[in-house]
Amino acid sequence: NAGVTQTPKFRILKIGQSMTLQCTQDMNHNYMYWYRQDPGMGLKLIYYSVGAGITDKGEVPNGYNVSRSTTEDFPLRLELAAPSQTSVYFCASSLGQGIGGEQYFGPGTRLTVT
Amino acid sequence: QQQVKQSPQSLIVQKGGISIINCAYENTAFDYFPWYQQFPGKGPALLIAIRPDVSEKKEGRFTISFNKSAKQFSLHIMDSQPGDSATYFCAASLGGSYIPTFGRGTSLIVHP
Known part of the structure; x- marks a missing residue:
């Protein structure tokens, strides 16, 4: 099993651009999550x-969107990138x-917005 | 509101020493307390976990101590090694919710 895979590993975006962070798991897990990690902030x-077709907001959802059409995939969409979204993203x-x-x-995906 | 408070933020230990990281929680309904280890450039990985029906759990050099009345739990790394240098996160979750609340992390450096 590959476990949880994420693409891309690194990305640089300009302010206002959009992108999708991809996440796939091959363990047939029900739950999937997106986190951001900033230095010293956990x-x-x-x-x-909690399953295909069901998504819910976490602590910091503003500026992001998700979908879960299959058990395996859980992409994260950034519509209008802002410098505050510079972070490392973990699925x-x-x-x-x-x-x-x-x-x-x-x-993880290391994203820089400039 | 920070539901899980972790300290210290950083820790430097000599090889062979004991590393101790502490966490305190507020919600008495939490009933699963995992610790994750994260090496630079990698995602976190489960290190050890405990439930509140036991006061201590040991796996090799890693021990979790749990104090339910004080709402605190801690990670002890005995005989710390340079290879233990990583960031450690404590977490707590409600049984059946599978949505853990993480502490802010502790950066551990073990000097050779």
């Missing part, structure tokens, strides 16, 4: 999904059963 939840997945639930993270 992991902030942007959006999450994660979890089986979503039992107590707790280990999250499996992708390798």
